[in-house]
Amino acid sequence: MLNAQKTTDKDIRWMSLQEAEQAAKTAPRPVLIDLYTDWCGWCKVMDKRTYKNPKVVQYLNQHFYAVKLNAEAKTPYQWMGKTFEFNPQYRTNDFAIYLTGGQLSYPSTVIIPAPGEAPQAVAGFMMPKELEPFVKYFGDKAYPNTPFPVFHKQLKTKW
Structure with missing residues (x-):
């Protein structure tokens, strides 16, 4: 298994x-992409405060494939x-433009629910309690049948 850890x-x-x-493709799960830049201060804060939170770590490891992606990488990205x-016009990789629908902001948390589905991006820094509804909406597979506002209202947050 890739990067196998408990x-x-x-x-x-x-x-x-x-x-x-x-x-x-092998074992379907949503893909969560942490879209960052090297110069982004809030990206570093999110790494320390949100992505180190034990509840966030446990949930993401169980329900997602997580990717850190530098939006300004000069090397090409391959996807699907x-x-x-x-x-060079935007000083960013076209994949970042695709993931955010052209609304470049860092950090951005992007979820691709399943291969071939459109990316869903939320711009800006999020504390664990702000990230929780977004990731659980996709991680708990509520997104195909329940509108997000309904899911969010019913969710009992724990982070």
Whole structure:
């Protein structure tokens, strides 16, 4: 298994984009992408405060394939048979533009519910309690049948 670790680990099992794509084809789970840049201060804060939270770590490791993705990477990204190149006009990779629908903001948390489905992005820093409804909506598979506002209202938050 790719990057195999126990789900009781203290850290999120971050995978490469290719590893997550392969894993999702073999054993379907949503893919969560932490879209960041090297210069983004709030990205670093989210790494320390949100992605180190034990409840976040445990939930993401059990329900998602997690990927850290530098939006400004000059190397191409491959996803679902397509190659995404660095876009000098926007000073970002075209994959970041695709993931955010052109609404570039860092950090952005992006979930791809299943292979071939459209990415769902939330821009900005989120504390664990703010991240919880978003990830549970997809991780608990509520998204195909329940509108997010209904799910969010019914969710008993624990983080």
